[in-house]
Amino acid sequence: MLRKNQQFLTQVYMASDMAVIQASFLLAWWLRFESGLFGFVYPIPIKYYFVWSLVYGAIALLTGLISGLYSPKRRKRFADDFIRVMQTHVIGFFLLLGAMYFAKEINISRSYLFLYMALSVFLIVLYRYGVKQTLRVLRRKGYNKQYMLIVGAGALGRRFHLNMQHYPELGYEIVGFLDDELEWKKGETEYPEVIGKLRDLRAVLDRFKIIDEVILALPYGDSDKYPELMAVCEQAGVHIMIVPDYYDFLPTRPVFDNFAGMPLINVREVPLDLAANRFFKRLFDILFAALAIIVTSPIMLAVAIGVKLTSPGPVIFKQERVGFNRRTFSMYKFRSMRAPMADEDDEDTGWTTENDPRRTKFGAFIRRTSLDELPQFFNVLLGQMSVVGPRPERPYYVEVFRDQVPNYMLKHHVRPGITGYAQCAGLRGDTSIEKRIEYDLFYIENWTFLFDIRLVFITIYKMFTDKNAY
Template sequence: MIRHLWRNRIVVLVAAICADILATNLALLVWFWFVRPLSFEGQLLFDNSPQGGRILFVAVLNAATFISYVAAGMYSLPRGISRIDESFKMLSATSIGVFVAFLTNLLAPQFALPDVVLDTPLLIGGWVLVLFWSVLFRVVYRSMLSRLRRRGMDTRRVLIVGALEPGQLVYRSITRDDSLGYRVVGFASDIVPESGISSVPILGNFDDIGDIIKAQQVDLVIVALSGRASHELFDSIMRAEDAHVEVKLYPDAFTLITNNVVSENEVAGLPLLNVRNGALANPLNKVLKRLFDVAFAALVLLVAAPLMMLIAVLIKLESTGPAFFVQPRVGIDGIPFPTIKFRTMRVDAPHLASWTTKDDPRKTRTGTFLRRTSLDELPNFINVIRGEMSVVGPRPEQVLWVERFSQEIPYYMRRHQQKAGITGWAQANGLRGDTSIEDRTRYDLYYVENWSLLFDIKICIKTFVDIVTGRNKGY
């Protein structure tokens, strides 16, 4: 369900980007057609002599408008945003993009349009054309998306926590317009209201939230509780977040708890507050991290290929058995996947489920060296290429340990909101091997909440320096 949801979101995102690019370039074609008789002396966009300048100008304008749209949040707008509000955001973002493009044309000769004098009327005309086509295409795109949502595409399955008046108000508000694509599966409540709540059932109490989310394939939880203790509200939020779904708060509930909130938006006229999600909840950040992972992993595998072949030979020479060790570990969304590492123990040793210690008798001599230098983890980059792991993220644990830790450590499963990593913030701070799982979890959760590409690069550099200088404590 999670992967299906992401596929839908990516399709919608790509469609929006394509619509904006098409609108910008159609506006340019119309603008060139008007400008040509005045300034181009009969030459078209792809004539031989001025071709380079015009193509560069087109590229700059497309890049500038796209970046301004991303910065303005045009690709992460709430479902209930009005077309007027969206048009105003489009106005400001488009204006910035057009301004940057024309400013570049004036200041950088290599990007300039040949034989064109950009006077005020031409500038205003270009800006109006780009704005007109962009808004027009957005209106068409939103209309088509609304129709598709009515037919069941790009819908959100919603669980409302709280069945009293605040919860019923949320239900009435988000189901009033089916073009928003919200499908309420039911309520979770410890109290059954005296008045009816339409045909939507109460699926369980607050303790059942996690099970309800899994059974009903919920991807959005709206907490609408009134007069509840803050710890009860917080527990409800954490149960939902542990199930890796988006959480929003109705403001009446928000008065009881003030952490975990980053922004407010409006859905069908109802103000809702977003509970803090990691930066990778943004699809663009997700794509950016994936590009970094693939590029980094491919480079490492290419450079380290001779070394990996040598390590495989040394392992085979020292002991019988395969050079690689494959073991199920828990990754994103709590789903197990096969991790690939160089074998560092005797063939029968991995069946003994316990932490590896400094002088662990199960390790081979080659394995001791590989663990001390972290070279045993080089095959993990194959997992990265396959999309099962990331270069940076919480280290994956065995299935039995995850089952235990999820019961013993509060909010432990939140570390599985991202892909497991070859290295992580905990490992970069020396928490490896037989160290406190509580401490490691705190570092992992900090990373999940504060991800950025620069943070990933910082962790990679710190890990490399620790390995080279011998500060790495892997064993």
């Protein structure tokens, strides 16, 4: 049943993509040749363009099939879909140019081709996003469900069930458990009923025809039972997934690799380990920081004057922080606290708290609105920071937290950021360090360019609404 549904959805997506590509062809034709926006150009007959549009549609569908664009999407993030769409159409565009070259087609307008490609990608991404969001809403309401059976009612299986409850938008319902040791009826616990023993798997699959997937969540010591259980599932045509008993040691998105003919799990490979990802993130940082400095230069001038007029001392406050690969650097901020007197201890190991007596009145304002962070765009241009990333901490606290907070030092695998996932979630000021690290690690292990863009927009909104900045 599940595989038939997936085949049907694949066909629907392919037909929809072809329809959108041809709609993009018509819209690009109108914009280029009939709207008057680009001046009047007498084109060759539209039927020649239409032939090449059909050719491109076929190329795009074939490329999408090869690249995995039409694989099942229920468990995938939209960012993954976006990347596949971009890859498919970039490759398809160059294949189209190659086909046109060999066909000696020289009469197609280059500006038309650019419009056609841009509209195709934009409209496909737009409709796919709309479909994904619509399905998420419907699944939350109980429609478009898929049903799972969990083999193993121990800690691992129960943990999987509890985690699934946090993602109702995926549309999965647990039919029940199979287990040889534990047993309970429906309603006796917060978990679904244990409906049989492991040996009952074949009978349960025959009885519950609605089961689409079986989750094998047995303890490590029972791994010898997997071959027989998998054979039963495959004979019944049911999809199988295995929850490893050591998953607590793995990051959120481990990478599966193959080495010397053996499958391996790469425990800590992150997206920004790839040179291409680092290049695009750095390019975005430079362009965004340069634009931000230009746009906010009047604001920075006003803030500098405000700092100078409201309290004696330097306008810019420099503080040593630990950054990429545990190297220290000087992070710039507009000074928001009074400068220490000559006889005061200036060792900076204090934690900023609400109603901190060291703040000036103007400093409280620029901290609340995050305007004190604007000079850090110069840190970004210098390569010491990124626009988005884990917030850097002072060396004193790094030494304290590295022994107290699990995985704390992993945040230094990437450049620190002006803003970060933890800060967008409200974890600023005097909030849990453990929670911040959880969010930082999730960001590091799940980085995408779209994730950065999303966090930038959230940060702009949070600048005026966050109550934890002081």
